[in-house]
Every structure is written in structure tokens, then in C-alpha cells.
Amino acid sequence: MKILVSSCLLGEDTRYDGLNSSVAMNPKFKFSQKELFMDIMCENEIFSICPEVAGGLGIPRNKAEITSHSKPFKVLDIEQNDVTINFLLGAKKALDICLENGIKVALFKSKSPSCGNNSIYDGTFSENLIEEKGLSARLLEENGIKVFNEFELEELKKFIKKNRSL
């Protein structure tokens, strides 16, 4: 199955702080989780994107959070610069990769204002999480593409098994 994966989960240094969120190398994941992640990566056709970099932002860059979670969306960085257009462009590029390649599922980084699929920071830069989605995860799901995060690998595995023909 074709899967779109957040670049930082694959170990690419694309995060705002210039680091990555590698599942395989992160000590907070058990060996069994790393093994499952690697099995999924090796047994499927992987496409990779960092929507924020694809949207024109650099590495490193200022931390950013969504301050308006419905249209018109608004994303501000910690210095109050408006980076909404970069986030929207990155989301569109992620969707384009899916549409051009027939990708029906993504494995995206949790809590990210771009990639988070079920909770993200609330826009106050105070580490408070709320039940909202990052702009890329939202756009993919609005277009019928299922999004899992790195703590939902078992669910992703079940989805792959059930939808092998996709």
C-alpha cells in the first residue's frame, strides 16, 4: 500500500528546531513499536513530505501554532508573524502527492500544527493541547485520506490489512 509519511518521523531533520522525530531512533518508543514501524515502512511504498518545508518555511524556523481552527484559518509563529499561507501551501502539496499517486492513507506526526491528526497545541504557546487537527491532516481527511499518527501504528497496520487492494 502507498503511505504518505511525515518526513520527521523517518528521521529527516525537518522540525522547527532543526531536529527530527524519528520513531526508529527515539528511546521513548518500545522496541516492539520500533519494529512495527520499520515493518510498515519496509512492507509498503513510502512517500515522504514535510508540509511546512514544502510550504516554503526554512529549517530551523520559529515555532508556530494555529490561532483560528476554522476558515479563515490563521497560523502565527511565536513572534506573531503570519505563516498561514505557508501552512496552506504545504497542505495543498501534501494533498497533491496523495491525489497524483493514489495514496489513501498517511502516517503523520502527532500534535503538529500541520500533521497532527487529533490534538494540537491551542495557539497560546503554553503547551495546552486541544482536540483539533493540523492543517495538512485536516485537508487530507476532508479529501477521504485516512490519517494515523505514530502512536496509532497498530490501527494503521489493521487499516493496511483491511484495505490491501487500495
Ligand code: SF4
Ligand atoms: S510539518 Fe510535519 S513533517 Fe514537518 S516537521 Fe512538522 S510534524 Fe514533521
